[in-house]
Amino acid sequence: MKRHLLESADLDRADATLVLDTAAQIDQALAGREVKKLPTLRGRTVVNLFYEDSTRTRISFELAAKRLSADVINFSAKGSSVSKGESLKDTALTLEAMGSDAIVVRHSASGAPHRLANWVRGSVVNAGDGTHEHPTQALLDAYTIRQRLGRLEGVRVVLVGDVLHSRVARSNVWLLHTLGAEVTVVAPPTLLPVGIGSWPVDVSYDLDAVLPKADVVMMLRVQAERMNASYFPSAREYSRRYGLDGRRMATLSDDAIVMHPGPMNRGMEIAADVADSVRSTIVEQVGNGVSVRMAVLYLLLGGSPA
Amino acid sequence: MTTYLITGAKPYGGDAADILLKDGRIAAVGESLSATGAEVIDAGGLIALPGLVDLHTHLREPGREDAETVETGSRAAALGGFTAVHAMANTDPVADTAGVVEQVWRLGEQAGLVDVVPVGAVTVGLKGERLAELGAMADSAARVRVFSDDGHCVADPALMRRALEYVKALDGVVAQHAEEPRLTAGAQMHEGDRSARLGLTGWPAAAEEAIIARDVLLAGHVGARLHICHVSTAGSVELLRWAKARGVQVTAEVTPHHLLLTDACAESYDPVFKVNPPLRTDEDIAALRQGLADGTIDAVATDHAPHAVEDKESEWAQARPGMLGLEQALSVVVETMVETGLLDWQGVADRMSVRPAAIGRLDGHGRPLAPGEPANLLLLDASTRAPVDPAALASRSRNSPYAGRELPGRVVATFLRGTPTVLDGKATR
Numbered sequence: 224m225k226r227h228l229l230e231s232a233d234l235d236r237a238d239a240t241l242v243l244d245t246a247a248q249i250d251q252a253l254a255g256r257e258v259k260k261l262p263t264l265r266g267r268t269v270v271n272l273f274y275e276d277s278t279r280t281r282i283s284f285e286l287a288a289k290r291l292s293a294d295v296i297n298f299s300a301k302g303s304s305v306s307k308g309e310s311l312k313d314t315a316l317t318l319e320a321m322g323s324d325a326i327v328v329r330h331s332a333s334g335a336p337h338r339l340a341n342w343v344r345g346s347v348v349n350a351g352d353g354t355h356e357h358p359t360q361a362l363l364d365a366y367t368i369r370q371r372l373g374r375l376e377g378v379r380v381v382l383v384g385d386v387l388h389s390r391v392a393r394s395n396v397w398l399l400h401t402l403g404a405e406v407t408v409v410a411p412p413t414l415l416p417v418g419i420g421s422w423p424v425d426v427s428y429d430l431d432a433v434l435p436k437a438d439v440v441m442m443l444r445v446q447a448e449r450m451n452a453s454y455f456p457s458a459r460e461y462s463r464r465y466g467l468d469g470r471r472m473a474t475l476s477d478d479a480i481v482m483h484p485g486p487m488n489r490g491m492e493i494a495a496d497v498a499d500s501v502r503s504t505i506v507e508q509v510g511n512g513v514s515v516r517m518a519v520l521y522l523l524l525g526g527s528p529a
Numbered sequence: 530m531t532t533y534l535i536t537g538a539k540p541y542g543g544d545a546a547d548i549l550l551k552d553g554r555i556a557a558v559g560e561s562l563s564a565t566g567a568e569v570i571d572a573g574g575l576i577a578l579p580g581l582v583d584l585h586t587h588l589r590e591p592g593r594e595d596a597e598t599v600e601t602g603s604r605a606a607a608l609g610g611f612t613a614v615h616a617m618a619n620t621d622p623v624a625d626t627a628g629v630v631e632q633v634w635r636l637g638e639q640a641g642l643v644d645v646v647p648v649g650a651v652t653v654g655l656k657g658e659r660l661a662e663l664g665a666m667a668d669s670a671a672r673v674r675v676f677s678d679d680g681h682c683v684a685d686p687a688l689m690r691r692a693l694e695y696v697k698a699l700d701g702v703v704a705q706h707a708e709e710p711r712l713t714a715g716a717q718m719h720e721g722d723r724s725a726r727l728g729l730t731g732w733p734a735a736a737e738e739a740i741i742a743r744d745v746l747l748a749g750h751v752g753a754r755l756h757i758c759h760v761s762t763a764g765s766v767e768l769l770r771w772a773k774a775r776g777v778q779v780t781a782e783v784t785p786h787h788l789l790l791t792d793a794c795a796e797s798y799d800p801v802f803k804v805n806p807p808l809r810t811d812e813d814i815a816a817l818r819q820g821l822a823d824g825t826i827d828a829v830a831t832d833h834a835p836h837a838v839e840d841k842e843s844e845w846a847q848a849r850p851g852m853l854g855l856e857q858a859l860s861v862v863v864e865t866m867v868e869t870g871l872l873d874w875q876g877v878a879d880r881m882s883v884r885p886a887a888i889g890r891l892d893g894h895g896r897p898l899a900p901g902e903p904a905n906l907l908l909l910d911a912s913t914r915a916p917v918d919p920a921a922l923a924s925r926s927r928n929s930p931y932a933g934r935e936l937p938g939r940v941v942a943t944f945l946r947g948t949p950t951v952l953d954g955k956a957t958r
Contacts, residue, residue, distance in 0.1 A: 232726070312842055332844035333717075333728040334798030353846070355728030393728060417733070418725030 224522045227340045227347040231358040231398035239401055243366050245518035263525050264293035270323040274300040274330040280350050284327045287516035311335060312342050319343045325524055346523040354388045360484050361394035363515040365402055367504050368439055371480050376403035381433050383409045383465060384443030384492055387416050391484045392443055396424055407433050413454040430465055434474045441482040442467055445492045458491055468494040480504050534564050538572035538908055540898045542874030548577060550904040553946040557900050572908050575941055578878050580612025580905035582885040582894050584782055585758060585830035592621025597835035597925045599636035599645055604923040605855040607642040607950035610907035610940040613894045614643050618650040619680040625650035625661035627669035634671035642950045646889060649673040651692050651703060655681050660692060667699040674890040677704035679758055682740055684710050689744060693753035700890060702754040705744055712736035717846055719792040719807040727795060732807045734762040741765050745772035745779050756888055757781040759832050761806040763816030770825045780888050782830035783817050785854055785861035786930055800841050800848030801928050821880060822871040828885040831858045835926030853929045856922055860936035863911060904947035910939045
């Protein structure tokens with residue numbers, strides 16, 4: 224493993240598989256235990272540096288670090304020195320001076336974790352940067368697919384929604400490609416980046432056409448405010464053309480699964496009966512997120528003493 | 530006033546000759562000149578070129594003297610071989626009145642290192658709403674001829690038409706920052722494969738080309754002079770070629786960085802490479818170089834844009850756009866145009882001195898290296914290569930995109946009306 228986890232685009236197959244295998248080992252080690260805690264990172268400090276509100280991701284990382292017995296500091300940009308104008312660099316240097324071994328960063332600016340990695344000696348974990356990447360989400364998605372379907376090689380994944388603005392989509396495209404899955408992205412053309420031709424994916428504008436062949440359907444959150452910028456005419460039209468409802472779900476093959484990184488817009492990109500169906504992995508994804516993030520922190524920090 | 534005898538220099542890279550500078554003018558050019566009492570400068574092997582003229586410099590004064598001042602920017606310019614620079618209007622306060630342009634002009638006179646030629650804003654406060662007092666600026670001591678809202682596009686087509694028409698009476702030119710604002714809201718880098726991957730909002734080539742297409746049509750319609758700032762795309766070069774073939778009075782500039790660097794630089798997320806318009810692709814670079822070589826693009830202009838450390842040492846999206854250029858401009862042109870065989874030294878003189886001086890209506894600059902002409906010239910050692918060290922720059926800022934990159938050529942001396950502003954590669958004041 225490298226020192227940082229900045230993007231899934233720079234994970235090779237061996238590293239990605241190592242994360243997934245380690246997460247599986249952690250799951251096994253903790254299964255049935257009364258005290259769900261490992262002593263691996265005792266004495267190490269993990270900082271959750273969150274410039275965007277994201278309760279679920281922060282809690283997931285916090286739990287992951289605590290289950291590895293690390294000390295955890297949650298640093299939220301709101302109500303801190305950041306709101307008084309402190310720069311990202313100064314904040315990073317301050318946290319490091321206090322002895323942080325890893326910084327888990329969520330930021331609205333693409334590339335912020337890369338900048339951070341230039342300024343600190345410790346490890347940097349990207350917990351979502353702008354519209355760039357969210358690598359631990361992709362890792363937990365891959366882990367979930369492997370758990371359900373038993374493999375990733377050759378699995379046909381359909382990614383549906385706002386690819387243009389989605390860090391989840393970018394991370395999944397690169398990671399799934401690295402792990403041998405075949406990815407098709409489906410969206411209105413307005414929500415696909417102009418340069419998507421250079422991605423290792425098939426592109427379709429027609430959800431109905433691709434669903435019967437899919438092993439995995441991954442729905443992306445679509446923000447209603449995109450409507451105001453004319454990315455699509457109305458929420459209703461979006462839902463009709465690109466939403467996953469019961470009728471569409473019925474065209475899937477028997478073993479196909481439905482995923483969503485959350486938080487969901489029920490009734491927009493995904494219908495309630497789909498989200499709550501047996502195909503849905505949405506709750507598993509949340510649980511797997513903790514295991515995968517434990518694996519990442521363990522691999523980045525576990526190797527060497529502080 | 531000291532008389533200088535420059536011996537053994539190669540005017541325009543040609544045969545070696547001596548050049549005698551006296552009373553601010555070139556007194557003689559020829560073999561084995563002698564002059565009693567003259568200070569002799571051994572220029573054996575150095576190339577002599579007319580002093581460079583920059584159509585596009587940000588000197589940041591008044592307002593951001595922490596990033597650059599007229600004096601520090603003038604020093605950087607002299608070290609880059611420039612004898613005249615146009616100072617852009619986006620200062621604080623904006624250079625949209627006779628008072629501000631005269632202030633900048635006077636600061637330039639005081640610094641005395643290059644002729645600082647203020648550019649006047651087209652619209653009040655660069656807001657794109659109503660014309661600034663262009664006539665007052667033209668008639669002021671600063672003698673403004675180039676008007677630009679650079680940093681902002683004059684996006685309103687009716688206002689642009691009026692500006693083009695109005696400056697005809699002033700022998701002026703509107704220098705357009707071609708950027709359709711609605712197409713570039715929040716834009717961070719060139720829109721293409723790399724922006725898709727990096728998750729940075731794209732700045733489409735069409736946003737530049739759409740404005741150029743519109744404005745060459747307007748300039749043709751009203752018979753006015755139009756200049757396009759920092760052309761960055763292959764499509765823009767095509768449009769300019771088309772417009773010139775139709776007889777439109779349009780000129781254009783390209784920056785050194787757009788001749789050398791691509792959007793691949795953004796992969797580092799280091800905002801030192803963030804600039805507006807953004808760095809483009811290899812195909813664009815090839816078209817820009819070709820356009821400069823065949824004269825479709827008239828001039829190299831630096832868009833020298835100093836920024837304080839805190840405005841660049843940040844997240845990409847938060848950083849200010851712009852990069853330093855004055856001290857490396859000639860080196861980049863040598864690397865991209867001369868060493869590639871696209872331009873000879875006459876061509877370099879034409880694109881970096883003669884034509885920009887003509888566009889800016891600067892009588893005393895861009896003149897040939899010939900007896901009787903103003904003694905504005907530089908001596909270049911084209912045989913050396915050295916890595917760029919931002920800490921060694923004369924600019925007050927350090928945001929050079931060339932840090933650590935080895936570039937050819939070193940300006941050994943610059944003369945402004947017969948007075949050395951640079952000698953032995955060092956500023957004289």
